[in-house]
Amino acid sequence: MQPLRSLSLWMDQLDEPLCARPALRESLEADVCIIGAGYTGLWTAYYLKRQAPQLNIVVIEANIAGFGASGRNGGWLMGNLLGEDRLLASLSPQQRRASIDLLHAIPDEVGNVLQREGIDCDYRKGGVLYCAARYPEQERSLRAYLDDLYRQGMTEDDYRWLRPEQLDAQVRISNAYGAIYSPHTATIQPAKLARGLARAVEALGVPIYENTPALDWRSGEVSTPLARIRCQWIVPAVEGYAASLPPLGKHQLPVQSLLVATEPLPDTTWDEIGLDRGQAFSEGSRQVTYGQRTTDNRLVFGARGGYRFGGRLRDNFNLQAHEVELRRYLFSDLFPQLRHARITHTWGGNLGMARRFRPHMLCDRQRGIALAGGYGGEGVGATNLGGRTLAALILNQHNALTGQPWVHDNRPLASLASWPPEPCRWLGYNAIIQSFVHEDRTLANPATPPWRRRLASHLADFMEGFMH
Numbered sequence: 001m002q003p004l005r006s007l008s009l010w011m012d013q014l015d016e017p018l019c020a021r022p023a024l025r026e027s028l029e030a031d032v033c034i035i036g037a038g039y040t041g042l043w044t045a046y047y048l049k050r051q052a053p054q055l056n057i058v059v060i061e062a063n064i065a066g067f068g069a070s071g072r073n074g075g076w077l078m079g080n081l082l083g084e085d086r087l088l089a090s091l092s093p094q095q096r097r098a099s100i101d102l103l104h105a106i107p108d109e110v111g112n113v114l115q116r117e118g119i120d121c122d123y124r125k126g127g128v129l130y131c132a133a134r135y136p137e138q139e140r141s142l143r144a145y146l147d148d149l150y151r152q153g154m155t156e157d158d159y160r161w162l163r164p165e166q167l168d169a170q171v172r173i174s175n176a177y178g179a180i181y182s183p184h185t186a187t188i189q190p191a192k193l194a195r196g197l198a199r200a201v202e203a204l205g206v207p208i209y210e211n212t213p214a215l216d217w218r219s220g221e222v223s224t225p226l227a228r229i230r231c232q233w234i235v236p237a238v239e240g241y242a243a244s245l246p247p248l249g250k251h252q253l254p255v256q257s258l259l260v261a262t263e264p265l266p267d268t269t270w271d272e273i274g275l276d277r278g279q280a281f282s283e284g285s286r287q288v289t290y291g292q293r294t295t296d297n298r299l300v301f302g303a304r305g306g307y308r309f310g311g312r313l314r315d316n317f318n319l320q321a322h323e324v325e326l327r328r329y330l331f332s333d334l335f336p337q338l339r340h341a342r343i344t345h346t347w348g349g350n351l352g353m354a355r356r357f358r359p360h361m362l363c364d365r366q367r368g369i370a371l372a373g374g375y376g377g378e379g380v381g382a383t384n385l386g387g388r389t390l391a392a393l394i395l396n397q398h399n400a401l402t403g404q405p406w407v408h409d410n411r412p413l414a415s416l417a418s419w420p421p422e423p424c425r426w427l428g429y430n431a432i433i434q435s436f437v438h439e440d441r442t443l444a445n446p447a448t449p450p451w452r453r454r455l456a457s458h459l460a461d462f463m464e465g466f467m468h
């Protein structure tokens with residue numbers, strides 16, 4: 001197995017020994033068994049135990065807390081949910097605004113817990129910049145997106161356009177056309193959050209058994225290699241690893257995302273670039289890019305994903321030279337002064353995509369299952385909402401959390417939308433991604449004639465339509 005410190009820059013930076021907590025060796029009974037010690041599992045344990053200290057809750061984890069996406073992500077802690085526009089479409093304007101406020105409040109809620117629990121994870125609420133940076137069509141599509149946000153009830157306080165000279169005050173990107181800025185995002189050091197949360201949960205009296213994979217699960221019982229847990233509630237919180245707990249794999253597509261980190265860069269370089277308040281930034285391509293300047297002055301930059309036939313997980317994230325160079329090419333396009341910057345860390349992870357890209361929080365009361373997931377690469381903040389919501393559902397509360405359109409209370413697990421079987425998944429995923437790659441290449445070349453530019457964008461629009 002890959003050494004734990006090499007899982008990500010973030011794991012490497014931890015100044016704690018990375019040794020596993022004891023595994024579960026004896027069968028036990030519990031009220032709630034949480035499978036997976038990433039953010040979803042840990043937030044659920046945290047909110048549940050704080051509200052109902054009498055509950056007997058256990059967490060089991062196949063590796064160590066933070067082993068999954070939670071210890072490897074790009075550190076964008078966003079106050080939103082993937083595809084929230086479609087999820088909120090059927091609500092009245094007032095209801096929609098209330099839901100939007102709930103989402104926007106996520107980074108502050110996390111910030112409050114960090115303070116309360118004394119978790120230091122380099123939290124900085126510097127907002128996010130979605131930059132139109134590489135070709136003029138990015139400005140058009142970002143402006144159209146902004147109009148759409150305003151139609152949904154967002155205001156200039158939530159999202160606003162920055163002209164190039166205004167953007168310069170935050171980040172200096174070569175040839176930028178402008179950007180959307182939103183204050184509702186913070187950046188963090190992801191592994192510090194996962195490991196700190198695990199300690200906070202333990203301090204509340206919730207044991208975490210590491211190196212304890214769930215091998216099998218059915219209503220009221222979870223089997224691990226050495227012991228069984230009999231319980232009233234099971235919370236499978238395995239996101240990108242859903243295939244390890246059938247039938248969850250039907251509902252969750254594992255997708256890989258890859259990142260690189262530079263060495264700490266000198267102040268003079270950052271004086272040229274900016275990003276001095278912990279802002280998250282991305283570039284407006286349909287292929288995801290995400291970055292942040294770390295508190296020790298590195299650039300962390302992630303881009304693009306991958307899906308393996310049959311939903312096979314990738315477990316070796318020692319990136320190949322071409323994977324590293326693609327990311328270098330993309331960040332150098334934004335920041336030419338970093339073309340030769342030394343890359344010290346490269347890594348990646350598996351995340352979960354729900355069908356139609358709609359995250360869900362579900363409570364199957366008959367079978368005693370509560371789960372949240374399908375965050376699709378936007379789960380750092382959403383898992384906090386997921387944890388709070390699952391706690392409320394398990395405690396049978398009916399409140400603002402449980403009344404949201406992404407919450408399916410008292411519904412069987414089987415009601416979640418499934419992905420089509422192979423080879424449809426693989427073909428569909430790759431057809432869509434290839435249309436995005438083609439669009440990106442065509443538009444990034446200034447010599448491409450206008451008719452070909454339009455054609456490439458229409459094709460990508462058309463293919464994107466299949467995602468929803």
Ligand SMILES: Cc1cc2nc3c(=O)[nH]c(=O)nc-3n(C[C@H](O)[C@H](O)[C@H](O)COP(=O)(O)OP(=O)(O)OC[C@H]3O[C@@H](n4cnc5c(N)ncnc54)[C@H](O)[C@@H]3O)c2cc1C
Nearest residue numbers: 036038039040062068069070073074076214349378379380
């Ligand atoms: C490379 C990358 C970059 C990302 N960047 C961002 C970002 O910048 N912002 C953002 O909002 N989101 C981002 N995401 C997504 C975000 O990290 C995830 O949505 C979030 O961490 C999911 O947390 P989780 O607890 O649900 O899953 P995970 O953190 O994956 O935790 C699942 C845990 O379950 C364990 N497990 C699996 N199977 C079993 C089993 N059978 N028994 C017991 N335990 C098991 C795993 O070991 C793992 O620890 C990124 C994801 C990746 C991979």
